[in-house]
Amino acid sequence: MKPKLTWIEVLFLVLAVIGLAATWYYNALFYLEVDDTSIGNFIALTKTTLPAKSINADISVVAITFLIWMVYEARRLQMKHWWLFIPLTFLVALAFSFPLFLFFRERKIRGNAHLSKQT
Template identity: 45%
Template sequence: MVYLVLAVVGLVGTWTFNVVAIVERRDFLGEWFGSGPSVDSLGVDLAVVAVAAIVLMVVEGRRLRMRGLWLYVLLVPLVALAFAFPLFLSARERRLAGERAERASGTPPAAGASSSR
């Protein structure tokens, strides 16, 4: 549940400013990368974290055989890392909880049970 709350905060927090930038016809990338070394440092910091998060999502998603993995990766640049990564973590937690429940019940996984639920 914490991850879903963070995903909503990330979505609202980032897109509030994105909408303002769109409405005001601002040069989003130009302002982000063209405002000096401290902003450049932030850009590099976030880019490295985004790449690390995507690698984790792909590796962990494949390990858990999660469906729709491509969607989380696509959401990173199209919506926001602050939304996509907590959303992925929430789906991952649900997947792991489902696997624990299946093991506890002794029921073998059904065909197609690799969804993120």
């Protein structure tokens, strides 16, 4: 039986839901309000102002760092289906995949600790 959720697991899940809702709210507005809704135009619009370029650079470095660390950490912990977080990062949002990965990482660490106490 899986143990109940800890406060940190709940926090990671809440952040994942917020990340999903916040990013997709603006994605929906983009598709409803912009004439050219191609992915090319979406990406081009992220480069229209200096603040947008700054945020784009910031998020790009964070995403690359997360993906490198996530692969390393997931393999180290022998997490199942870790590779799903790679497409989730690009198809949904980093703001969703990162806290969701942290949730599953925390569950794995707690599960491993629980197993080691039994032996």
